[in-house]
Amino acid sequence: MDRFEQELARMMRDSQEDAPFEDRHRRHLRAAVRARQRVRAACVATGSVLALAALGAALLVLPNVFTEGGPASPRPRPVTSAESVPTPPTARPASGAERAPVPART
Amino acid sequence: MGGGRAEEFDRFVTARWSALLHLARLLTGGDRHRAEDLLQEALVKLWFAWPKVAGQAPEAYVRRVLARAAARSARRRWWGEHPVERLPDPPGAADETAAVDERSRLEAMLALLPARQRAAVVLRYYQDLPEQQVAQALGCPVGTARSLTARGVARLRRLLADAVEPAEPVE
Numbered sequence: 001m002d003r004f005e006q007e008l009a010r011m012m013r014d015s016q017e018d019a020p021f022e023d024r025h026r027r028h029l030r031a032a033v034r035a036r037q038r039v040r041a042a043c044v045a046t047g048s049v050l051a052l053a054a055l056g057a058a059l060l061v062l063p064n065v066f067t068e069g070g071p072a073s074p075r076p077r078p079v080t081s082a083e084s085v086p087t088p089p090t091a092r093p094a095s096g097a098e099r100a101p102v103p104a105r106t
Numbered sequence: 107m108g109g110g111r112a113e114e115f116d117r118f119v120t121a122r123w124s125a126l127l128h129l130a131r132l133l134t135g136g137d138r139h140r141a142e143d144l145l146q147e148a149l150v151k152l153w154f155a156w157p158k159v160a161g162q163a164p165e166a167y168v169r170r171v172l173a174r175a176a177a178r179s180a181r182r183r184w185w186g187e188h189p190v191e192r193l194p195d196p197p198g199a200a201d202e203t204a205a206v207d208e209r210s211r212l213e214a215m216l217a218l219l220p221a222r223q224r225a226a227v228v229l230r231y232y233q234d235l236p237e238q239q240v241a242q243a244l245g246c247p248v249g250t251a252r253s254l255t256a257r258g259v260a261r262l263r264r265l266l267a268d269a270v271e272p273a274e275p276v277e
Contacts, residue, residue: 004263005231012132012232015209021123025142029119032150 115156118164119149126168132228133176136213148172166243169233173243177225215265223258230255 001009123145130141130148148171152164159167216224222244229240241251 004266005259008227008259008262009231009234011208011212012228014205015132015212016125016128017209019124019127021120025123025146026116026119029146029149032146033153036150036154 111156111160114160115153118160122165122168126165126172129169129228129232130172130176131213132216132232133172133225135217135219135224136210137217144172144175147175169229170243170245173225173229174245177222177244179221211269215262215269218265219258219261223254223261226251226254227258227262231259 126145126148127141130145131138134140134144145168148168151171152159152168155167156164216228219227225244226240229235229243230237235243237248237252237255240255241248244251244254246254
């Protein structure tokens with residue numbers, strides 16, 4: 001710490017005033033604590049109400065789901081179709097009879 | 107508020123109010139009303155944390171809450187800080203109100219610092235905390251705390267030099 005820093009620290013310490021904790025401070029502090037407690041209680045109550053509402057909604061919906069034997073969403077479709085779809089031959093036929101006629105030159 | 111907890115809490119606040127208010131006042135650059143509000147907010151938080159911190163270091167907890175709240179706010183107008191062109195004159199040796207003047211001058215200089223620099227300087231020099239604890243209180247890395255303190259002190263040095271020897275106007 002150089003001289004300036006020491007002087008700065010001294011100024012900060014010496015500038016402290018004697019300020020007692022008065023009754024008005026105590027009253028304000030207690031009022032602020034009570035206000036914060038009320039806010040916290042309100043938050044907890046709101047959270048509880050929301051949780052109960054969510055639980056009630058879930059209880060109303062779930063029995064219907066179970067009686068229907070599962071979720072109402074459509075079952076997934078099979079990957080391949082049940083009907084046979086004719087597909088064009090990919091390989092050339094081996095026999096020459098089935099070969100298309102070649103026009104003869106004249 | 108009730109029971110032994112309230113009594114313990116009240117004893118702590120009564121004993122430490124003056125020092126904590128001075129800390130808050132330095133952190134706010136001399137705004138007494140804002141300092142009281144800031145300290146009250148910190149003490150309300152302390153009340154709810156009291157079962158956890160009472161046996162350890164309640165003052166360190168309040169200091170951390172105060173420093174972080176003060177450092178967060180960079181809104182000078184809201185804080186009631188008014189930058190001035192010229193700092194108050196330094197006190198004369200035989201002046202009866204020298205102490206008051208010195209406090210005003212210090213607060214005026216501190217008010218000119220950005221909030222985080224001011225908080226770092228106050229924690230380092232008024233609270234005499236090592237850099238690591240300054241960083242812990244501000245919730246930043248040690249390097250950042252060191253930089254904030256150094257820049258704050260450099261600025262205060264310039265301000266004080268300007269106040270003692272005002273620069274000559276260039277013609």
